[in-house]
Amino acid sequence: MNGRRLRAVAAVVGLAGVLAGCGIRTTEVPTDYGAAPSRVPCVTSGSTLASQSGSGVPVEVFLVCASQLVNVDRNVQLPTDKATTDRVRIAQALLDELAKAPSDEEKQAGFATDVRGGTGASGPRKGDPADALRLSTPPENLSTFALAQIVCTLADNASSDGGTVVMGGPGNSPLRRYECTPEVRSRPGTEAPPVQTVE
Template identity: 45%
Template sequence: MTRTGTRRGTTALLAAMTVALLLGGCGIRPTQVPVDGGPAPSRMPCAVTGEGSSQTRPQSVPVRIYLVCASQLVAVDRTAELPTARSSDSGLQVARALVAELQKEPSQAERDAGFQTFVRPQVTVSAPRDGDPEGTYRLNRLPEDLPPEALSQLVCTLAESRAAAGNGGVVLGGPGGYAPRVYDCAATTKSHPKTPAPGRVPESPHAGSPPAEGR
């Protein structure tokens, strides 16, 4: 082998060794500090599976109430004892039965699905007063003084039941001289129960009627 060939071989060997040393010295060591990316995102099912949320009782009928799940109102099917025939006070009986269902603590299956209620047992429903619009229900507290989620639950549960007067909402009043107002179960009420739609003044039953003829 010539001197030139020897120099080339030696140079190539030194270059290879240099590259190997550089690669070994510049390797990235695995970190010893665990990286906490936070808990894995969880999503409530908001659906009761398996057994029903309440046992069927004699003379009970299916009802639908609204509970809060994942910051929204979600319909839940239950059973309650309701009057089968319509009478002058059947609407009040239905309203009281539905409010009683809202006041119950969710069953284990409902809790596992993420449901909760904000309607407290202290809320009571009474009959309308003289001069109140048809279908009015008087609460023992001002509707606006209730937790917003509780008001949303009451409004949507009553508005979509036999207790409603059929005007697209439910008429709620409070104690004292509080004037009743109509509360609508709008789509935004279900999607954002923390900001329920404000009540509106009930329409007069004679609104839009032609004036009476004079004599």
């Protein structure tokens, strides 16, 4: 029995020596190398924009990719309705662009949109601030992803105050100033745009 025990102990000591020789050290300190690389590139080659009509206006819209907001280059055709201002025409064109299904290239790269078609934009009503936009769908009725997409896209393209946009629903619904922050862009599903009520 003693001989067997000695051989067992010798085997354990020998195994420990082999492991020590591998250069792998045990540690009690947790390590964090960040999130695992995503299989979704969230990048397009740029051919989508190049293939569109050159007569459009270049803009950036925010689409959803890998649960984040990522800006994508687009060309939009602005309507020529003289009854609306340039800001309203741009806002409507951006809303329509957000509601479009992503191109095949964008889909392959993992892009999607949560904005539904049919959302209209109009200018300020009497008593509203000059930079206000009224949406046909109340912002509070939008999904968290759709609200983040619209806020960040409008703030980036149609806002006179960089990073924020004043929006409200139809009629006399209250106006609010929404902000597109880095947190909203990185976690649009859980991080709502900061908002302030406009008096």
